[in-house]
Amino acid sequence: MSSRSCVAPDDGPPAPVAPVTVTNPADPSTGYRANRAFTFEGTGEAGHTITVQNKYGTHLGERPVDDDHTWSWTRSTMGTSIWYLDFIQDAGLPTQTVAQVHRFAPAPEVVAPITVTNPTDPTLGYTAGQAFTFEGTGTAGKTVTVENKFGTPLGEEIVGEDDTWSWHRTTLGSSTWHLYFTQDKGTDTETVATVLGFAPRR
Known part of the structure; x- marks a missing residue:
């Protein structure tokens, strides 16, 4: 009678894991817009987790790597800090990599x-x-x-995140208007x- 032993097939070494990279910002020295949101982007191994930490090791967030091997993480406001960030894939595992x-x-x-x-x-007029x-x-x-030609304040508006502004006048009456729209009034960066x-x- 013969016996047969069961031997597990040799699948070879595990497939290499793509390391984490950061693609945005491409050059951190160019900086960011203060007090605005910023989206960090990069690449890694699909399905693996990216952990975001600051230089003190404080946990700031996590994102999975998408099927196309890219990831993104948005900070809702960057404030005015100088940031030191580590993007860690597979934190604490043998396959850990850091960007x-x-x-x-x-x-x-x-x-x-x-x-x-x-x-x-303006020469086309209004109704x-x-x-x-x-x-x-x-x-x-x-x-x-917003001021008229006499310097009388008529209103104020804040320029939006898309760098546009609007000011609504409920009625213009029938006057001939001379209006001055001043950004940063009274500062070195004032423009009109x-x-x-x-x-x-008519």
Whole structure:
């Protein structure tokens, strides 16, 4: 009588695990926009977990690597800190790998001047007795002050996250308007856009 032994097949060494990388920011020295959200992005091994820690080892978040071997993690606001971040795949396991984003600091602020985009041509006028919404562009978070030609304050608006602003006047009456839209009024970065001679259409 013969006997047969059962031997497990040799599957060879385990498949290599792709290490974690960071692709955004591509260059941390370029910095980030202060007090805004930022999305970190990178690559890794599909299905594995990316743990985010600061330089003190404080746990900030976790994200799985997607099937296309990419991952992303959004910080809702970066504040104004200088960040030292470690992105750890398979934390505490033999397959652990780490990608770092260190000295990630706020970029110097670039202040876009204020513009008016509506009306596009004030000489075309407006409909008397009706509401009108003035619109334009500027720098997100900045304050736009609206004044008439006498310097009388008429309103204020904040430039939105998309760098646009709008100011609604419930009625323009039948006046000929001379309006001054000032961003950062009274500061070194003050800029002004005007809508002059804005009169009712005849």
